[in-house]
Amino acid sequence: QVQLQESGPGLVKPSQTLSLTCTVSGDSISSGGYYWSWIRQHPGKGLEWIGYIYYSGSTYYSPSLKSRVSMSLDTSKNQFSLKLSSVTAADTAVYYCARDGQSKNYYVLDVWGQGTTVTVSS
C-alpha cells in the first residue's frame, strides 16, 4: 500500500525559502503514470493546489504561486520536494503531498500524506 510522508522545518523566517520533502513508500515515483502534487491548507481554510511534478520531471505550478515555486524529484530516495521562496506569513499553512493517480479515465488525488504544519514567523 502506497504511503506518503512529508518532512521539513516547521518554522521558516519571512523572506526565506520553505523546503519540504515527501517520501513515498510502497511504490516507485519513477514507475510512471502518476503526478506527484503539493497542496496546502491555510489555518481554518480550504484546500489550495500548489502544483505537480510528473515522473519524467516535468512540472506545472499554480499561476498564483508560479514565480516562487519549484519542485524536484530524487528517484534514488523515492522522494519529491517543494521549494517556496520569499515566504511571508500568508504562506503559513498545512502542506500536503499527494499522488495524482488514474482511476478509469480520471486522475484523482488518491493518496495523501498526513500533512505538515509550516509557520512563517521571525
Added chain:
Amino acid sequence: EIVLTQSPATLSLSPGERATLSCRASQSVSSYLAWYQQISGQAPRLLIYGASNRATGIPARFSGSGSGTDFTLTISSLEPEDFAVYYCQQRSNWPITFGQGTRLEIK
C-alpha cells in the same frame, strides 16, 4: 481558472438523515469532478471521482451525480463518522481547483 462554489457552507443534520451537498463550476468541467472528505485534523480522503464513481472502500451510502457545471454529493443516511468537511475538486482545466468546502455538522 475554474471557480467551484459549494453550498451550503454549513449543513446541520442528525444521524440517519439524508445529506445533499452541491458544487457548481464557473464553466463546464464535464465529469472531471471529485469529492473529498476531511475529518478534523486529518488529510482529505477521496470519496467520489468522475462525478459519480465511488473510490475504493467508500461505503455505498455516498453517491455523486451531475455533469457540466452542477454536481451533487449525497449521503443517504448519515453515520456519526460522516460529520466532516467536504470539498469538490475539478481536474478539467489547469490549475486544479477546489471548492471552499461544506461543513456537515451534527444538529
